[in-house]
Amino acid sequence: MEFNKNKTLDNRYSRQVLFNYIGQKGQRSLSKSKITIIGCGGLGSVLANNFVRAGIGFLTIIDKDFLELNNLQRQMLFEEEDIGKSKAVLAKEKLIKINSDVKIEIFQDEINNKNINKYISNPDIIIDGTDNLKTRYIINDYSLVKKIPFIFGAVAASYGMVYTSIPDKKRPCLRCIFAENEFAETEALTSKNAGILNTIVNVVASIQTTEALKILTDNLIFLTKGLIYIDLWDLSLEIINIKKNDKCICSK
Amino acid sequence: MTVEVSIPFLFERYIKNKKMIESEAGTLSEILGSIVLKYPGIKNKIFSDGNSLKSNINIFINNKIIEDKSNLNIKVKDRDKILLLVTIAGG
Numbered sequence: 001m002e003f004n005k006n007k008t009l010d011n012r013y014s015r016q017v018l019f020n021y022i023g024q025k026g027q028r029s030l031s032k033s034k035i036t037i038i039g040c041g042g043l044g045s046v047l048a049n050n051f052v053r054a055g056i057g058f059l060t061i062i063d064k065d066f067l068e069l070n071n072l073q074r075q076m077l078f079e080e081e082d083i084g085k086s087k088a089v090l091a092k093e094k095l096i097k098i099n100s101d102v103k104i105e106i107f108q109d110e111i112n113n114k115n116i117n118k119y120i121s122n123p124d125i126i127i128d129g130t131d132n133l134k135t136r137y138i139i140n141d142y143s144l145v146k147k148i149p150f151i152f153g154a155v156a157a158s159y160g161m162v163y164t165s166i167p168d169k170k171r172p173c174l175r176c177i178f179a180e181n182e183f184a185e186t187e188a189l190t191s192k193n194a195g196i197l198n199t200i201v202n203v204v205a206s207i208q209t210t211e212a213l214k215i216l217t218d219n220l221i222f223l224t225k226g227l228i229y230i231d232l233w234d235l236s237l238e239i240i241n242i243k244k245n246d247k248c249i250c251s252k
Numbered sequence: 253m254t255v256e257v258s259i260p261f262l263f264e265r266y267i268k269n270k271k272m273i274e275s276e277a278g279t280l281s282e283i284l285g286s287i288v289l290k291y292p293g294i295k296n297k298i299f300s301d302g303n304s305l306k307s308n309i310n311i312f313i314n315n316k317i318i319e320d321k322s323n324l325n326i327k328v329k330d331r332d333k334i335l336l337l338v339t340i341a342g343g
């Protein structure tokens with residue numbers, strides 16, 4: 001059956017609009033929203049898929065990597081024939097096919113302190129799809145300066161973490177949870193040293209997406225206040241209310 | 253005079269699947285030392301060879317981070333809560 005965009009637009013988001021906390025107003029807000037996802041691997045590919053299907057207006061994806069065979073187990077946007085190709089380019093090709101109304105911009109690069117300003121053009125939210133602490137600290141610090149919400153997510157084995165950092169005087173930032181030190185990167189749990197279940201990737205990215213939807217549809221009172229810590233194997237979830245560190249850069 | 257120590261999820265198997273352990277108040281060093289004595293399996297999960305905290309372990313007292321993990325002589329008061337959080341960084 002031929003897809004007629006004009007006839008089906010109202011129908012496209014009908015089930016999401018029916019959801020009490022989104023409605024027509026929320027959907028209109030989503031259609032104007034700008035999201036930046038940094039990293040398009042496990043978390044990033046699920047995040048991008050979720051946001052595009054939910055009908056955001058503008059999506060920026062930044063990732064420098066090329067698809068490898070071992071990525072297919074958990075990076076839900078990609079297929080066997082994609083191996084060796086740029087994840088950012090692939091993501092754009094696939095996401096446009098899912099929802100051609102969303103404007104998608106990609107950058108094939110790695111974020112650092114010098115280029116972050118160039119790639120991030122005042123989004124409503126920055127979403128974490130990275131796989132290392134160094135980039136997360138750069139994003140965290142940038143989000144504090146520019147006062148852009150940053151939704152941290154991380155996974156390894158069957159474990160996951162999500163934290164929504166809203167730059168203000170009350171809420172802690174990522175540095176209040178993980179203090180920077182020179183060896184933390186090598187000993188932190190990742191899929192390379194602890195393995196990974198594809199299910200925890202989907203769960204964490206979906207929680208990140210839900211937190212973002214709350215911000216974009218003006219449902220801030222429902223934001224999770226603490227660090228969400230999950231073990232999917234045990235089906236355990238804790239919300240840890242970390243306090244702001246008075247000496248942290250976010251307190252200055 | 254006790255403090256609560258929690259180590260969510262990752263190391264529960266080394267502390268007999270408990271969510272939380274009680275310990276006598278003292279310095280952080282003394283408290284962690286007493287936990288290692290009681291549950292030896294956890295030692296190399298939280299301490300590196302030189303008996304300093306591993307870099308992927310974040311330590312909090314009453315949910316406030318201890319930035320300088322090289323100094324474990326910080327006094328922990330009665331009824332304080334200690335949290336050990338392992339850094340997860342994969343994506």
